[in-house]
Amino acid sequence: MKNIIKYLVAAIFGIIVFSFASYYLGGDKLGGINPLTGTFTNSSANASSTSVGALINANTGRNYLYMCNDGSNTAYLHFTSTTTNVAAAKGIRIAAAGCYTIDQSNLYLGAIYGITSSGTTTLSYIEK
Numbered sequence: 001m002k003n004i005i006k007y008l009v010a011a012i013f014g015i016i017v018f019s020f021a022s023y024y025l026g027g028d029k030l031g032g033i034n035p036l037t038g039t040f041t042n043s044s045a046n047a048s049s050t051s052v053g054a055l056i057n058a059n060t061g062r063n064y065l066y067m068c069n070d071g072s073n074t075a076y077l078h079f080t081s082t083t084t085n086v087a088a089a090k091g092i093r094i095a096a097a098g099c100y101t102i103d104q105s106n107l108y109l110g111a112i113y114g115i116t117s118s119g120t121t122t123l124s125y126i127e128k
Contacts, residue, residue, distance in 0.1 A: 044124040047075045047114035052083040054111040055123060062109050064128045065102040069094040071121025078113040088117040096121070 045055035055077075056065070069075050076091040077100065094100050102108055114123065 038128055041127045042125075043127075044070070044122050045114070046120050046122055047116050048120040049073075049088060049116045049118050052086045052113055052115050055114040056112040056125065056127065058109060058111045059127065060109050062102070062107070062127060063104070065112075065125060066099065066127075067094070067101075067112075067123050067125035068099040069096055069121055070124050071119075072096045073116045073119045073121040075114050075116050075121050075123055078115070079108050079110060080113060081110060083113060086113045086115050088115050091115075094123070 047055060056067075067077075074096065075094045076086075076088055077094060078086045078091040080086065092100060
């Protein structure tokens with residue numbers, strides 16, 4: 001019985017130590033990268049139905065990007081190296097007041113292009 005108690009105490013202690021170490025050493029779902037610390041770039045870009053351009057430039061140092069549609073028109077994001085295949089109603093749809101996140105689980109370092117079905121809309125973002 002004493003051995004069982006010793007093993008249980010050791011297991012509980014191990015779980016506690018692992019939890020604290022994981023928390024303080026950044027052992028989160030992003031493999032130790034905490035995108036919520038450090039310096040962020042805060043900006044906005046306009047997507048339009050009449051012209052296609054890069055909303056956000058390529059960034060080889062990107063770890064995290066959070067983008068929200070502040071306008072009233074739906075925007076479509078495209079991850080491509082050219083504007084050739086950028087079209088409304090294709091790509092990642094961000095409705096008015098909707099948001100999209102890029103993190104370590106879906107990391108993309110290239111330029112992000114955008115278009116709307118009609119009119120223009122403003123997309124605000126933070127990037128690290």
